[in-house]
Amino acid sequence: MGQNESDSLMTPTHTPHLQAFRQVVESRRSVRRFTNTPIPDAVLEDCLRLAMMAPNSSNLQPWEFYVFDSADKRKHAVKNCMNQNAAKTAVRLIAVVARTDNWHAHAQQILQEYPDTPVPKKVKSYYAKLVPMDFLRGPMNVLSVAKWGATQAIRQVKGPIKSPYYTFEDVKNWATNNTALAAENLMLALRAYGFDSCPMGGFDEPAMKRLLNLGKDHHIVMMIGAGERADNGIYETQFRFNQAQFVHHV
Known part of the structure; x- marks a missing residue:
C-alpha cells in the first residue's frame, strides 16, 4: 500500500462511514x-x-x-x-x-447459595486448580516443593501444561x-x-x-x-x- 493511498486521520475522510467513525473517536478522547x-x-x-x-x-x-x-x-x-x-x-x-486471592471465596459462595444442591466434584476441582501453588505465593514447605517438582517434571515430558493458571504471574x-x-x-x-x-x-x-x-x-x-x-x-x-x-x- 503506497503512502498516498492510505487514509490517515490527518487527511479528510472520504466516506460517510469514515466520517461517522471519526466522530466516535473524537467523542471518546481523553477528558481534561x-x-x-x-x-x-x-x-x-x-x-x-x-x-x-x-x-x-x-x-x-x-x-x-x-x-x-x-x-x-x-x-x-x-x-x-x-x-x-x-x-x-x-x-x-x-x-x-x-x-x-478470591478463588476460595468463589467456591464458598457457591456452597452458600446452593446449600441443598450437592456441588459436583468437577466444580470443586475446577476451583482447586485455579489456586496458585503455595510455592509461588507463600512460605516454602514440603508440599509446595513437591508440587513444584511434579509440575517441572510434567513440563519436561509433555511440554507446557495446557492451562494458563500454573504460575502466579499468569x-x-x-x-x-x-x-x-x-x-x-x-x-x-x-x-x-x-x-x-x-x-x-x-x-x-x-x-x-x-x-x-x-x-x-x-x-x-x-x-x-x-x-x-x-x-x-x-x-x-x-x-x-x-x-x-x-x-x-x-
Missing part, C-alpha cells in the same frame, strides 16, 4: 475538565451493575470497584496520589481493582485483562447515561493502595474520573502519523 453537575446515586449504581456484567473467560470474577465517597480520601488521592488535572474536577473517582495477567473489560463497561455505561469518563494515568499505585487499605493480592488496573464533560473538556487536536508507517501486511 468536568463540570460540577452531580451524578445521581441511582445512575452510578446502575452503571456499576452494568460494569459487573463484563465478559469473562471463566466462572471467576476478579474485579472490584472502590468508589470514593469520602471527601477526605478523595482530596488526599487527588493531591498526593495522582498527577492528572482531570482528577481535580471529576465528580466521581472510582478505582477498578483486580484480585488474585493468574495476575488473566485477572488484570478481565478487570480491564469491566473498567471499559463502566465507562461505556456512564456515557450511555450522558456522562463522560476519563481513565487516569500517572497515579501512584502503592500510595493509592495504602489509602484504600488494599493488600498485595489487589492490583489497581485503572482509576476512572467521571462527570459531565465541560465544553472545553476535550484535548485539542492530536496528530496521527501516516497509516503506511504503522500498518504492515505480512
